Amino acid sequence: MKTIAYTCPYVPAEWIAAHGLRARRLVPLPIEGTSTIPRIEGLCLYARAFVNDVAASDDVSGVVVTTMCDPMRRVFDLLVRRVDTPAFLLNVPSTWQTVAAQRLYLDELKRLGRFLVRLGGHEPDKEELIRAMLDQAHGNGVHGTGFPNAMNRVGGPTPYGHGVPLALVGGPLMLRDRVLFDVIADCGGRIVLDATETGQRGVCGPFDRRRLAEDPLMELAQAYFRLPDASRRPNSELYRWLKDQLAQSGAHGIIFHHYVWCDKWRAEFARLKEWANLPVLRLDSEGDGPIDMVRTRNRVRAFMEMFQ
Amino acid sequence: MNEAPRQITLREWDDRYERLQTRGVRQPVYGGPLGRHVADGDTRLLKLRYDSSLAALRLWNFLLTEEDRLRAARDAGKKLVGTMKDLGTVPVMAYSLDNLVAFYPDGAWWIPCVMEVNSGLLQIADSLGIDESFCPVRAMLGAFVTGTHFPIPDLLTCSVGATCDDFSAIAQRLNGLGHPILWWEIPHRRAPEVEEEAVQLPGDFSAPKGQIEFVQSELERVKTALEDLAGQSLGAEALAGGIAKANHVRWLLAQLRHLAFTATLCPMPALEMLIAEMLAIHFCSDQDETIVVLQELLEEVNLRVAAGTGYSSADAARVFWVNPVADLQVMNFLEDCGGRICGTEYLFAHALDPIPQTVPPMEALAQIALADPMVGSAADRAVRIVAEVRRFGAEAVIVSRIPGASHCALEGEIIGEIVRQECGLPVLEIEVPPLTDAMSPTLRTRLEALVETVENRRSR
Numbered sequence A: 001m002k003t004i005a006y007t008c009p010y011v012p013a014e015w016i017a018a019h020g021l022r023a024r025r026l027v028p029l030p031i032e033g034t035s036t037i038p039r040i041e042g043l044c045l046y047a048r049a050f051v052n053d054v055a056a057s058d059d060v061s062g063v064v065v066t067t068m069c070d071p072m073r074r075v076f077d078l079l080v081r082r083v084d085t086p087a088f089l090l091n092v093p094s095t096w097q098t099v100a101a102q103r104l105y106l107d108e109l110k111r112l113g114r115f116l117v118r119l120g121g122h123e124p125d126k127e128e129l130i131r132a133m134l135d136q137a138h139g140n141g142v143h144g145t146g147f148p149n150a151m152n153r154v155g156g157p158t159p160y161g162h163g164v165p166l167a168l169v170g171g172p173l174m175l176r177d178r179v180l181f182d183v184i185a186d187c188g189g190r191i192v193l194d195a196t197e198t199g200q201r202g203v204c205g206p207f208d209r210r211r212l213a214e215d216p217l218m219e220l221a222q223a224y225f226r227l228p229d230a231s232r233r234p235n236s237e238l239y240r241w242l243k244d245q246l247a248q249s250g251a252h253g254i255i256f257h258h259y260v261w262c263d264k265w266r267a268e269f270a271r272l273k274e275w276a277n278l279p280v281l282r283l284d285s286e287g288d289g290p291i292d293m294v295r296t297r298n299r300v301r302a303f304m305e306m307f308q
Numbered sequence B: 001m002n003e004a005p006r007q008i009t010l011r012e013w014d015d016r017y018e019r020l021q022t023r024g025v026r027q028p029v030y031g032g033p034l035g036r037h038v039a040d041g042d043t044r045l046l047k048l049r050y051d052s053s054l055a056a057l058r059l060w061n062f063l064l065t066e067e068d069r070l071r072a073a074r075d076a077g078k079k080l081v082g083t084m085k086d087l088g089t090v091p092v093m094a095y096s097l098d099n100l101v102a103f104y105p106d107g108a109w110w111i112p113c114v115m116e117v118n119s120g121l122l123q124i125a126d127s128l129g130i131d132e133s134f135c136p137v138r139a140m141l142g143a144f145v146t147g148t149h150f151p152i153p154d155l156l157t158c159s160v161g162a163t164c165d166d167f168s169a170i171a172q173r174l175n176g177l178g179h180p181i182l183w184w185e186i187p188h189r190r191a192p193e194v195e196e197e198a199v200q201l202p203g204d205f206s207a208p209k210g211q212i213e214f215v216q217s218e219l220e221r222v223k224t225a226l227e228d229l230a231g232q233s234l235g236a237e238a239l240a241g242g243i244a245k246a247n248h249v250r251w252l253l254a255q256l257r258h259l260a261f262t263a264t265l266c267p268m269p270a271l272e273m274l275i276a277e278m279l280a281i282h283f284c285s286d287q288d289e290t291i292v293v294l295q296e297l298l299e300e301v302n303l304r305v306a307a308g309t310g311y312s313s314a315d316a317a318r319v320f321w322v323n324p325v326a327d328l329q330v331m332n333f334l335e336d337c338g339g340r341i342c343g344t345e346y347l348f349a350h351a352l353d354p355i356p357q358t359v360p361p362m363e364a365l366a367q368i369a370l371a372d373p374m375v376g377s378a379a380d381r382a383v384r385i386v387a388e389v390r391r392f393g394a395e396a397v398i399v400s401r402i403p404g405a406s407h408c409a410l411e412g413e414i415i416g417e418i419v420r421q422e423c424g425l426p427v428l429e430i431e432v433p434p435l436t437d438a439m440s441p442t443l444r445t446r447l448e449a450l451v452e453t454v455e456n457r458r459s460r
C-alpha cells in the first residue's frame, strides 16, 4: 500500500484511507544530516525539518502540505523543485465563518482526492471512508503508525500521577522535543492538557453518527475545518476551545511552546498571557538541536517554584 | 520646468523652495518646504537626496501630508476605511463611493525609517509581544495604539489566507486589542488542473475559474460592508468608473516606469520612482490628486527624455530591484554606486497592471486580487520577474530582504535560482533594515561589487 505523508492536522487521514492509501502523519524527528532545505535565517525549523524528513523517507509516495502558514507555503515551493516525490498543496482557508470558506475546504478535499487517484489510489469509497472515520472515533487508527499514537509519540497528556497539573500550548512539536515532557515531569510538573498541534488540539472532535452515515465527506470536512488553531482568522475558536479544555483538565499553569520563526504562534504569547488566568511560561525553541536542556530545565524549574 | 536634473539634500531643497517662492511659483494646498516635515519628527528626510524638480517636491509633499488629509476627510464627514494587506483592490471599490476614503495602515511600515526609530511605535509593538522577529509593519500596531499617525478608521478590512504570517499575526493581535476587522480570504493562487476552466490573469498568471469566483464572493462581502458604511449602494456602473480611474493611475505609472527604466539617461531617481509606484496601492488617500501628481511627474520625465538629460551616465549598471527597502536611503546608495533601476517588483506588481475592463467589474477586481505576485508561488513570482528583467533589459537583480518577513527566508533562493537559470544574470541578496547607518559601508561595498560584476560582464 502506498504511503502519503502529511503533517498538518487539517489533512484528514480518513480521506486518504478512503482512497486505499496509507496516511502517515509525519512529525519530523528531524533526521540528522538531511539538507534538502539548508538552515536559513528566518525559516521555521519545523517546516524545514518536515521537508527534509520527507526527502529522506524512501517509502513515501506522495506528500500533502497545507497553506496554513507562510513557511509551509514557501517550503512547498522548494519541495516541488528539489524532491521527486509528488506533492500537493491543500488550500486551507484561514477564515472559517463563511459558507464559502467551508465550501472551499470541501472542494480542496475533492481536489486532493483527484491527486490521490493520480498517485494510484482508487476513487474514494464511501463505505471505506465511513469505516475509517469510525476507526478514528474508536481510536483504532488510520494515521499509519496507529492513531492517535502518531501524535502521542511526541508527548500527550499524562492525566494520572503526581506533579503540578500543567497545560502545554503551542504549535507542533518535533519528535525529539518529547524530552520536554520528561523535563517537566522531573521538575515536578505533569501535562494534563497537550494543546499543541501534535497533541490533543490537532485531533478533530467526534463525528456526528447520523451525518456520517448520510454524507461522510461533508461530515469529515466540517469536523476537520473546526479544528482550532492560532492561524484561523479570527482565532477566537482557539480561545474558546482552550477555555473549555483548561477548565476540564484542571491545569494550574501553561507552558507555551513555539519555534523561533513561527510568527503565528509567537504573536499569540502576549495575548494568551493577558487572557489566561493562569501563570504562563514561554519556551521558544530553535528546534535545530536537542532542546537546550540546561536552559529549558532551569526555566521550567523556576516556573514550577511559583506553585510551591 | 526643464532644468538639468540634480539630486539635492533637504536643506538645498528648502533654499531652492524659498527662491521659487520669491519667483511666485505656486504650490498645492499641501505644498511647502520639505524641511517642515523634519519638525514633525521625520528626521530621516535629512539623510536623503531628492530630485530637484517641482514635480518631485509635489510628490514628496503629497506623501508626507497623508495624515492631515485623512483628518480633513473625517472632519468633512467622510468615512475612513483602513484596507489592510490589500494592495490595490478594496481601495478601488472604496474610491468608487464618494463619501469613503481608503488608506493603507500597513504604510506605517516606513515610519521607523522616516522617523529614525524615534516614534516609539516599535517599542509599543514590543510591549504587545510583536518583537523584531516580525517585519517592520509591526509599527502599525503602535500607530493604532497611539492614534497619532493616522485616525482610527471607521472600517478595517484585512485580506488573509495566502498572505504573509507577519501581517496576519499582527492584524490578529490588533483584533485582540478590540479593533473589529472584516477578514476576507485570498486563497493561494494555483495553476488550473486539466479538468478546470482556466482564466488568464493580469501579469500573465492563470488560475482556475473557481478561485476567481471564490475571491469575487469574498469581495462582494467587502463591498456590502463598504456600502453599509457609505450609506449608498455601489452599482456596476459606478464601480466600472472607479476601475477606469484606477486604470488611469496605472497607465500614468506604466508610462513613467517605461521611460524611467528604458531612457538612455535615467530621467527620475529610484527613490522618487518608488514613492510614485506606491501611490497606485491606495492613492495616498486622494485619488484625484494622485493623478495630478503623477501627471506632473510624467511631464517632467517626458521633458527630460526629450532633452536628453538625466542622471548618472548612459552606462550605469541596469538593476532590477525586488521588494521594497525598509530604509529609503538605500535607493540613493544604488545610484551612488553606479547603478540605476531598470525594473522593479516591490511586492505589488499587480497594483500596476491594468484592471480588466472587458469583464464585469467585481470579477475584474477578483482577477486583479488573485494576480498578486505574493499570493502564488515564489516560482510564479520569479517567472514574472524574469519577463520584466527581459523587457527592461536589466543586467543584474537585487533581492532585498525585509528583516523578519516570513516570505523572505526562502523566496530569494527560489527567485535567484530561476533568474540565474533563465537569464544568466548576477543576483545579489541583501537585507535592508529600517535604518542602515551602521551597515552602510558593507551595503555600499556589496552594491559596488555588483556594479563591477555588471561592467566586467559587458567587457567580456
Ligand code: SF4
Binding pocket: A044, A045, A046, A047, A068, A069, A070, A071, A072, A171, A172, A259, A261, A262, A263, A264, A265
Ligand atoms: S511551527 Fe508555525 S511556522 Fe512552523 S510550520 Fe508550524 S505553523 Fe508553520
Ligand code: SF4
Binding pocket: B106, B135, B136, B137, B164, B165, B166, B167, B347, B402, B404, B405, B406, B407
Ligand atoms: S513586507 Fe512582507 S512580511 Fe512585511 S507586511 Fe509586507 S508582505 Fe508582509
